[in-house]
Amino acid sequence: VKERGKNNYQLFTSEMQQHFYRKMMLEKQLRTALDNEEFELYYQPIIDVKTNEIIAMESLIRWNNEVLGQVTPDEFISVMEETGMIIPIGKWILTTAIAQTARWHNETNKPLKISINVSVKQLLESTFVENVKQAIENASFDASYVVLEITESIAMYAESMIEKLYALKKQGISLSMDDFGTGYSSLSYLNKYPLDSLKIDKSFVIGMNQDDENKALVKTIIAIAKQLDLKVIAEGVEGAEEYEFLAEIGCDYAQGYLYSRPLPVAAFKAQWLSIN
Ligand code: C2E
Ligand code: CA
Ligand code: CA
Numbered sequence: 001v002k003e004r005g006k007n008n009y010q011l012f013t014s015e016m017q018q019h020f021y022r023k024m025m026l027e028k029q030l031r032t033a034l035d036n037e038e039f040e041l042y043y044q045p046i047i048d049v050k051t052n053e054i055i056a057m058e059s060l061i062r063w064n065n066e067v068l069g070q071v072t073p074d075e076f077i078s079v080m081e082e083t084g085m086i087i088p089i090g091k092w093i094l095t096t097a098i099a100q101t102a103r104w105h106n107e108t109n110k111p112l113k114i115s116i117n118v119s120v121k122q123l124l125e126s127t128f129v130e131n132v133k134q135a136i137e138n139a140s141f142d143a144s145y146v147v148l149e150i151t152e153s154i155a156m157y158a159e160s161m162i163e164k165l166y167a168l169k170k171q172g173i174s175l176s177m178d179d180f181g182t183g184y185s186s187l188s189y190l191n192k193y194p195l196d197s198l199k200i201d202k203s204f205v206i207g208m209n210q211d212d213e214n215k216a217l218v219k220t221i222i223a224i225a226k227q228l229d230l231k232v233i234a235e236g237v238e239g240a241e242e243y244e245f246l247a248e249i250g251c252d253y254a255q256g257y258l259y260s261r262p263l264p265v266a267a268f269k270a271q272w273l274s275i276n
């Protein structure tokens with residue numbers, strides 16, 4: 001027993017060491033990633049459930065590093081948040097996504113909205129509202145086509161945060177609550193924050209046709225959203241059965257592999273904008 005305990009202990013520390021080492025590597029490589037132009041934005045279409053047409057796209061960051069290969073955002077975003085690197089990189093994301101969409105507006109006759117993920121750490125920055133305004137002005141873009149995706153974690157910062165959200169709304173920007181249903185917060189923020197839409201977290205949507213509880217949850221979220229005059233986007237729509245159920249219960253928009261994976265610029269243009 002003693003022997004096993006010792007081995008478990010060693011296993012545990014070596015796992016911790018590996019985890020620590022990995023994080024150090026990520027941090028080190030992230031420091032130069034922006035200057036080395038290692039980041040890229042992918043775009044995933046958001047589809048109007050009624051018309052089956054694309055109405056918007058979400059920008060999703062990708063990181064290609066020579067040493068580490070492709071690291072998933074779920075792994076490196078938290079490191080960027082902990083180290084504060086999310087501030088300059090978040091600025092780059094806003095500028096790039098807005099400039100890209102502005103170009104697409106000029107190249108097509110169907111203007112789509114751009115939905116951009118924003119970390120709570122960015123929102124906490126005193127210059128955030130001004131940064132967004134600058135990015136929009138620099139691209140001569142129309143703010144009404146900008147959607148910022150925020151998460152329930154903003155609930156921890158209550159009052160000052162609400163003012164900022166109103167300042168963004170005043171500029172004509174839309175706000176969407178991402179990963180809805182997964183946070184710790186209560187439903188009370190839904191009418192406290194100036195939201196335009198909710199994104200139902202993909203954990204409820206993926207495979208929901210085999211799961212009556214998830215179906216009930218999705219149906220209830222849509223009913224609540226309707227009552228509060230919020231649009232609903234279901235993410236993680238992978239199958240036609242899920243799409244059919246969403247259409248039946250009045251979900252407004254859908255996003256997921258059923259339509260498309262997130263795509264790099266060239267592929268997105270060819271497949272969703274029909275331009276080269
Ligand atoms: P998220 O904002 O909830 O983004 C949706 C994630 O679901 C994306 O993962 C997307 O590729 C994936 N997805 C889309 N459709 C499907 C589907 O049908 N099935 C499944 N299984 N997955 C689907 P991704 O790109 O790996 O991003 C992970 C997370 O990293 C994002 O979750 C978001 O929290 C964060 N993230 C990504 N890009 C950015 C960014 O530019 N800024 C910030 N702050 N966070 C970002
Ligand atoms: Ca998102
Ligand atoms: Ca999400």
Ligand code: CA
Pocket residue numbers: 179
């Ligand atoms: Ca997420």
